[in-house]
Amino acid sequence: MSVPIARSTPPHTPYHPRWYRKRVSTYWWLLQWSYFRFVLRELTSLGVAYSCVILLCLIRALSLGPQAYEDLQKRLASPVLVALTVVSLLLVLFHTVTWFSLSARAMVVRMGGKRVPGVLISASNYVAWLVVSGLLAWLLLR
């Protein structure tokens, strides 16, 4: 007796309609602009990761001494790495802006019994960003 081949949809019988199930394409994220934008947003994490690795390398070079730091700076000045840094900066900026705008959706802040508008939550993120950047600039450039 032959064993029936497993099917993704149950075979049709008068009492058991056969449902049609469409398989999701591997390229689903290319079929709709909003999906592609989402994948792009997720991919910007690579830029964040690259920036973190460079930062860790800089800290390590600092701990090894002035010569190691200077060597690393020279390596980072190569055209390929400069281009990579510029691209990663753009990716980090895109990542930051999209997440700041999404943060208002994820956080419910109430003041005086009323929900704080999302615009204010996003704006507070930008203010915090500016304050921290300003503080770092003051520490490094004074």
Add this chain to the structure above:
Amino acid sequence: MAENIDLDVARYSPERDESPSLQRYTVPLRKDWVVLDALNYIKDRVDGSVTFRWSCRMGVCGSCGMMVNGEPKLTCATFLSSYAPGPVRVEPLRYFPVVRDLVVEMSDFMTKFRRVKPWLVRKEEKPISEGEYLQTPEQLDNYKQFSMCINCTLCYSACPVYGLDPFFVGPAAIAMAQRYNLDSRDEGADERMDILAQHEGIWGCTFVGECTKACPKNVDPAGSIQQYKLTAAMHWFKTLLIPKTSK
């Protein structure tokens, strides 16, 4: 404005077809007609075999959700004239099994919906003699937005995560769980956390955000999921700091 518009309607007969195909119908293009009116015109005047669900015709029952030109829409609230000169492609809701033509099988959603206990859970009911459970307008405001869900499942058809992972609880069910979690009369948040805090629950969501865009009632399921992620993370952190904390 042109007098007619073409509709490409997905047809699928489980007895006859291996897969759906599009069938073109020409209907009058009237300014006050929605896509559902056009489908009813086809059913009444052109081809009585076209199968679809509908009921209230006023964006309340959530029955007539379909893909219109690739976007999940309530066909009773989608004007035909917005798609002039056409053609307009009408297909069954994406990511659901198709039963026939434009009718999808929704048992998966209904099962998940029940699992999150979308009702008021009380540890102990107070006696009727003590009266109603009163709420302030602020307490109502906490969950009102999420209570607007009409279970039309447009959000499921907008969500690629649900398409790729059928075990994902999904936007509407999570939003409805959050609706009851935020209700001051409810005491079932801990019971729901067992379902929601799983990988297929809130953590399956990657915040694509399309569910919120598709929602015809401005429920913002994506927002509700992210808000619940924060709640679950805080709960986890609390149990880490005080391991013996009861749920």
